[in-house]
Amino acid sequence: MVGLAAGLLIIGGGWLGAARHDTVPEQLPFMISGGLIGLAIVLASTSLLIIRSLRQHRDHISAQLTQLIEEIAARGTGRVASEGSESAAGGNSLVAVGASSYHLPTCRLVEKRRETEMVPVDVARARELAACRVCKPPV
Numbered sequence: 001m002v003g004l005a006a007g008l009l010i011i012g013g014g015w016l017g018a019a020r021h022d023t024v025p026e027q028l029p030f031m032i033s034g035g036l037i038g039l040a041i042v043l044a045s046t047s048l049l050i051i052r053s054l055r056q057h058r059d060h061i062s063a064q065l066t067q068l069i070e071e072i073a074a075r076g077t078g079r080v081a082s083e084g085s086e087s088a089a090g091g092n093s094l095v096a097v098g099a100s101s102y103h104l105p106t107c108r109l110v111e112k113r114r115e116t117e118m119v120p121v122d123v124a125r126a127r128e129l130a131a132c133r134v135c136k137p138p139v
């Protein structure tokens with residue numbers, strides 16, 4: 001906003017300067033410094049405002065998407081928790097391991113993979129794999 005105001009002021013200054021002279025060669029320096037530089041500053045600051053607005057939009061949508069995923073995951077684990085509560089307490093229930101995290105066998109993230117290794121939770125933890133944030137396997 002400050003850049004936009006500064007750009008408009010520079011354009012105004014250039015216009016005032018040019019208005020005091022009658023011939024084009026005398027007005028040209030005011031046109032260049034006031035008009036073009038002011039215009040460049042106005043365009044640059046307007047671009048920055050648009051970029052900031054787009055980023056705010058993106059962050060907003062991203063936050064909503066995260067919330068949506070968490071709500072879906074909460075419903076998914078609510079269904080699984082009733083049937084798997086006693087096996088979740090034990091450290092030897094089997095989990096599906098990925099490259100950097102491990103999942104419940106029912107997790108939708110591993111459903112599509114054909115070759116998934118099934119190991120006890122202890123082994124997954126020993127490999128320093130992170131628990132999936134979607135299906136929330138036992139820790």
Ligand SMILES: [Zn+2]
Nearest residue numbers: 103107132135
């Ligand atoms: Zn998972």
